[in-house]
Amino acid sequence: MPRLMLTDDSWKLLSRIMYLTGRIYKKPEHRMTLEGILYRMRTGIPWRDLPCDFGDWSAVFRRFNLWSKKGVMAEIFKFLSRLNDAQWLFIDGSIVKAQQDGANVKAPNKQAIGKSRGGNSTKIHLAVDSGGLPLHFELSGGQAHDVSYGESLVTSSPKGEVVVADKGYDSQALRDLIKRRNAQHVRPRKGNSKRGNDDIDWCMYRYRHLVENAFLKIKKYRAIATRYDKLARNYQSFVALAFSLMWLPMWVD
Template sequence: MPRTMLTDQTWNLLSRVMYLTERVYRKPEHRMTLEGILYRMRTGIQWRDLPSDFGDWSKVFRRFNLWSKKGVMVEILSFLSKLADTQWLFIDGSIVKAHQDGACIADAQEQAIGKSRGGNSTKIHLAVDSGGLPVHFKLSGGQTHDVSHGESLISSSPKTEVVIADKGYDSQALREFIKSLKAQHVIPRKGNSKQGNDDIDWCLYCYRHLVENAFMKIKKYRAIATRYDKLARNYRSMVALAFSMMWLPMWVD
């Protein structure tokens, strides 16, 4: 039997959340289906190579694809992130390489695949709370600049008191947007700025590593560190599931 990831406690919680979405019936066999999805996420293997312990691989994939269409994984993350401590909000982006099998599609841009220095890639734009736990994320092509998704990332996240980001978000328009939300910004200016960074709270900025840690935690899964999914919604579901695994210890004693 391959190594599994769900304990009885975590499965009871996840099955209840999936049922509350009103899109997934509560069935015992869903546990092994979800274990198969998690196994594929962890190892990065092709769906057809799933061990038979999880059931027929095509059945596991079809159910994952159906849940992806319904947005079940994203809804699970939204439910679990209700415990977020949103006093601070850290935002950042991280590039993942798109495998050649996942990038061979007619309209790559619509599937959040773009060209960056390393080739075909996707960028994950992420917002985490004061404890470094994910509250919202978006996908785009790997060539997309971080700041272009700054406003939408912040507006889609829970209301916060302070937004912390690196120099990639150095934009006066973004700072004004944060002020309009009655929040403080901690965003260093680039070296060529005449205004300088005397007004930056460097002590608070030091905690920006929390968002980097979140990327590190999900990239231990091979199907996240490298994108094998052709469709953006399927990769989005995988990323949402990985972020949900970060939240589970907060819900389960």
């Protein structure tokens, strides 16, 4: 029997959330289906190589694809992240290489795949709270600049007192947006700036590693660290599921 990832208490919580969405019928085999999805996320194996302990691989994949269409994983993440402490907001982006089979699509730009220095890739744009737990994320092609998603990350996250980012988010428009939300911006200016960085709270800036830690935690799953999924919605569902696992200890003793 392959190693499972969910305890009984974790499954009770996740199943309750899944059924509350009204998009899934209550069936006993759903636990092993979710365990199969988690196994594939952890190992990155092709769906056809999924151990038979989780059921027929095609049934697990079809169910995952259906749940992805219905946004079930996104709903789980949205529900669990309600316990956030958004006093401080940290934002950043991280590139994920797209495997050659996953990048073999007719319209890569519509599937959040683009060309970066490393080739075909996807970028995860993320905002985390004061404890380093994920609040909101978006996907784009790997060539997208971080600052182009800065405003969306800030406006889609709960209001906080401080927004911390690196110099890749050095934009006056973003600074103005943060001020309108009555928050303090902690972001170094670029080297060619005439104003310098004398007004930066460097003590607060040191905590920016919290968002880097979040990327580190989800990239331990091979299907996250390398994108194998052709469809952006399916990869997004895996990312949402990985972030949900970060929230589980906050809900389950």
